[in-house]
Amino acid sequence: MSYNLKIMRTIKALQKFQHAIVAVDTVIFCVAENKLKILLIEMKRAPYTGKWAIPGGLVMPDESLEESVVRHLKTKTGLSGFYFEQLHAFGKVDRDYRGRVVSVAFLSLLSSDQVNLKTSADYADIKWFDVNRVPKLAYDHKEILATALLRLRARIGHTNVIGGLLPDKFTLSELQQAYELILGKTLDKRNFRKKILATKMLVETKEKFIGSFRPAVLYKFKDKKIKEVNIL
C-alpha cells in the first residue's frame, strides 16, 4: 500500500501551487467501563511511525467534508452510522511536517453497542484510550482533543447530543454517569432526575433493567434528532 506515499507526493506537488489543502479529523468519544474514552490509531509510516493520532485523512474534490469523514472512518475503523458535528478548523502552518494541510476537526459520539472496530493495513493499531490517559499525539492532535473535550462539556448542557453515547435503552443512573464522566464531577441524584425529566427528552419504556439488585426503569430518547434543550 502506497497511500501515504501518494499523499506525500501530492502534498509536495501542491507546494508548487502555493495553496493549502484540506483534511478532516474526527474525535470519537465513547463511554465504557466507567470511563470516557477516545479512539486513536497508531501510525505506521515515517515521519510519524509509532505515534498515535486522531483518525482522519485528506478531502477529495468530489466529496463534502461530511462525506469525507464518513469515508475515512469507514475505511480506517470500520465504523458507520454515528452522530458527528463540526468542531473547529485547525490551520497552523507547521501542524503537519509533510506540508501545508488545514484540518477540519469533527466531534463524534458513539454508543458502546455500536463499537465494532476493524483493523486496517495502513495502521499499526487502533484502540480506545481513557481521555485522562492518552499517549503523546502526532500533529496538533493534543490541541484538537482539548478543544473537543471543552466543546463536548458545553454541548451536553444545552442539547440532547449525549444520546449518541448511550445504547438505545438505558437507566437514569447510566445517563447520570455519562454526564458525570464528561463533566468530571458528581451530580446530585434527585436534582439530576428532576431536571432531566423536566426537559421531556426521555420516555419511560415498559422494560426494566434486571441486575443483581433492584430493577431500574429503562428510558429512551424521544427524538434521535439533535436539538437545543436547556438541561443542566
Next chain:
Amino acid sequence: MSYNLKIMRTIKALQKFQHAIVAVDTVIFCVAENKLKILLIEMKRAPYTGKWAIPGGLVMPDESLEESVVRHLKTKTGLSGFYFEQLHAFGKVDRDYRGRVVSVAFLSLLSSDQVNLKTSADYADIKWFDVNRVPKLAYDHKEILATALLRLRARIGHTNVIGGLLPDKFTLSELQQAYELILGKTLDKRNFRKKILATKMLVETKEKFIGSFRPAVLYKFKDKKIKEVNIL
C-alpha cells in the same frame, strides 16, 4: 491585474492532484445608523461579475488561517486591528463553480469608529448593507451569513464580544440598542441595566455624553479580552 486568473489556473492545476484547497471568508458586522450592518464586496471577474460576496480569499502555505484573514481584509478593505473568531468551515462540493474550495468562515465585529474603507482595484465596489436587506450573494455566502447571525446572537448572551461593535466609550442606551439590533427584539431598560452591571464587565468613566438632553454616563469595558460571562 491577473490575480483571479491566476487563482483559476491554480485551481485547475489542483484538480489534477485530486485534493481540495482552502480559503477564508470573514463576515464583518458593524452597528451604525441604528442598524446591524455587514460588509460586502462586489465582484468584477467572471463568472461572478456583479455579484456581492463576503470578503475573503485563498490561504497561502506560509500563513495560518488567522494570518490569512488579516492579509485579505487588509488588502481588500483596508481594515485592520479588529476582533474576529472562527465560525465554521463550509465544504460542499459545488460551493464554488471554479473548483473545489473549502472555506473557513470567520465572524468579525467592528466598531463604527474603526471603519475606514479602502477600495481595491480587484473589486467593483465595497459597501455596508443592512443585514435585513442584503443583495443576492455569490457562492454559498447566504448560508455563511445565516450561520454568522445565529452565532452572533448566541455569543452576545454568553461573552463580552459585543464590545467589538462599540466605540471605546459608550452609554448604556447605546449598548442596549446594539443588543436589541442583534437579537431583533426590544429589552426592558431597567432589567437590562441591572443585568449588564451585575456582570462587572463595565466600568463607569468620569465622562458624560452631552447630547441635546440629559447627559448620559459613559461606560467602557473593563477588559478587552473576550471571556465567558453570563449576560442575558
Next chain:
DNA sequence: TCAAAAGTGTTCGTGCTACACCCATGC
C-alpha cells in the same frame, strides 16, 4: 438479613420578569 443500587420531596435562596415615574438638559 444484608449488600447494593433505585427511587423519591421539601426548604431556602437566588435570579428573572413585569412594570411606571421622576430627573436633567437644551431649546
Next chain:
DNA sequence: GCATGGGTGTAGCACGAACACTTTTGA
C-alpha cells in the same frame, strides 16, 4: 416650560441547590 432620552426599585414567581431515607431485589 416642554420635549426628549437618562435614570431608578419592588413584588411575585420560577428555578436551582442542598440534603437523607425508604424500597426492591439477589445472594
